Amino acid sequence: MSLRNCRNVKVLEVSPVGQSKTAGGFFELRLENPDWDGWKPGQFVMIRPASWELDMLWARPFSISSGDKASVSLLIQAVGRGTRRIAELRPGDTVAMWGPLGNSFAVEPDTPTLLLAGGIGIAPFRGYVEQHPHPENLALFLAHRLPLDCYPYELLSKTVSSRCMLEAKPSDLNCIIDTMRELIREYADKGGLVLSCGPTPFMRTVQRFAAEFGARAQVSLENRMACGVGACLGCVTKDGEGHHVQVCTRGPVFWADKVEL
C-alpha cells in the first residue's frame, strides 16, 4: 500500500501549459519528491500552500497528472481564489501535500478504451496514458472552451488517437453532445470501456448515454472537499442505493450506473 502521510514539499516549478503564454489560467505545478510507493491514474492529492496561513482553511484537491519518485505534476486551471494563489507560487515555496487519495480508473489493457475529457478533466488522463501498457487501445476526446493550446492536448495526441471540439457558442454544445453520443454508442457496441472526467453536466451527459447504450463507463467527480480523507462528510454523493458516500475515499471514480449526479 502507498504511504499517505502528510508532507511539506517544495515547489519545483510553476509553468503555463501548452505553447500559449497567454494561457487561460492553465498551468502545471511540479512538486518535489512526494516519497510514495506509487500512484494510480485517477487518484488525487490535497495541497495547501503554507503561505495561506489561516486565510483560506481548506486544502484543494487535484488529480495526479504525472509523476515518479522525484516529483509529482498537477495540471491546474485557475478558477477561483485558491487556484489563483496556487498559480502565484514560486520555486522553493512550501506546500503541505497528502495523498495519493481515492480510487482510480479501471485499466483493462486489451479493451478499447475511450477517454472523454471536459476541459481540465484531461489532467488525470495524462497519467493514464503514460501508465497504460497498451496505449494503442486508447482514444481521447476533449471538449474544450478555451483555445486548444491551453490544454496539454498535444502531449497526449502524440501517443493516442485524439479528437477535440471547441465550445465557442451554444450551438457547438449540441455538436459536442452528438459526438459524445456516437462515441459512447460505438464503444458500447464493441464492448469497450468509457472513462470520463470533467464538470458535472459533462458527467451527466456521459452517464445518460452510457445508460442508453449499455456502455461500461466510469465518471470522475469533482465535489467540493474539506478533508480529503473521508472524515468531514462534506464531499458526499449518492451511490446506486441512494446512500451518501464520500467522493474522496469511495471515489472520485464511480461506475456511471452506480452514482447519482
Add this chain to the structure above:
Amino acid sequence: MDMQVNFGGLFLKNPVMTASGTFGFGLEFAPYGDLKRLGGIVAKGLSLKPREGNPMPRIAETPCGMLNAIGIQNPGVEHFVTKALPALPWKDVAVVANLYACDAEEFGELAGVLAGEEGVAALEVNVSCPNVKEGGIAFGQDPAQIGRVTEAVKKRAGNKHVMVKLSPNVTDIAVCARAAAEGGADSLSLINTLSGMAVDIRNRKPRIANVIAGLSGPAIKPVALRCVHQAVRAVDIPVVGIGGIASAEDALEFLLVGAQAVQVGTANFLRPDFAFGLADEMAALLETIGAASLDEFRGSLQLPL
C-alpha cells in the same frame, strides 16, 4: 513538561482532543500520525439509527472559517460499537462518544447502549437537535431542557463520564452551563458551531442546501473564548474549550481562561496531521513563556480589578 490531565474521572495523557465530526471515527487519520499521541478522540456524532444526513452542498469555505450542514450523517451507534471501537487504540487514548438525539428518552437509550462499552471513556452530549416535541427550539437553547437531557443521559450512563456540549447560539451561556451542571454533568465542552449562512449573488441561491449552517474555524475563536470564560466562572465542573484552535498558542489561550483541555475541529482539515503534534508544541510553548507547569498556567488569566 507533564501534560497529563485528569478531571471528573476522565484521564487524558495530554489536553488535546479532536472534536466530533471533524476526525471521523479516528481511523481515517491513522495514516497521518500515531493516534496514541492524542489526549482524546471524540468520535463523529452518533444516533440510535443510521442517518443519511442533509442534501448537498453541505459545506462552504468562508473567511478564516467554514460552514457545514452535514446533518449528523452516521452509521448508527451499533455500527460504532461493533466496527469502529474495536479498531481504535482505546486503551491508550480516551475515546469519547458524541451523542445526538431528538428527545430525552432517546438520549437515555443511546447512553444505555454505550454504558457497558469498555472502550468508551466518556459520553459527550450534543444538545443541538431542534426539539420537535417542544416546537422546534433546539435543546441547546433551552436551559430547562439541557438539564432534563443531561439527567436522562446521566441516569443511563453507568459510571461513564458525561460531558455536555453547549451551543453558543444562546443569550446567556452561563445559564446553560449551570443547567447542565445541575443536571449532573461531569464536565462541559464548548462551543459547538455558530449559526450562519452564505449566499451566491450569481445564481441567487444559498451556498448550502440546508440554507442555515454551522460556522467553525479560527473566525469563531473570540466567541468561543468568551463563552469558555463565562462558563468557567458559572460552574464548578471542568470545562473543555473548543472553537477555532489552529495553533499551540490558540490552545493555550483556552487553558489560560480556565479550560482543562481543548478539542481541535476544523484545523484537522488544514492538514490531517495537525492534531498529533499539538500537545508537544503546547508543552514547548509553555516552557518558552516561562510557565512552571500546566496547572500553574491554567486559569491564571489576570482580569482587570
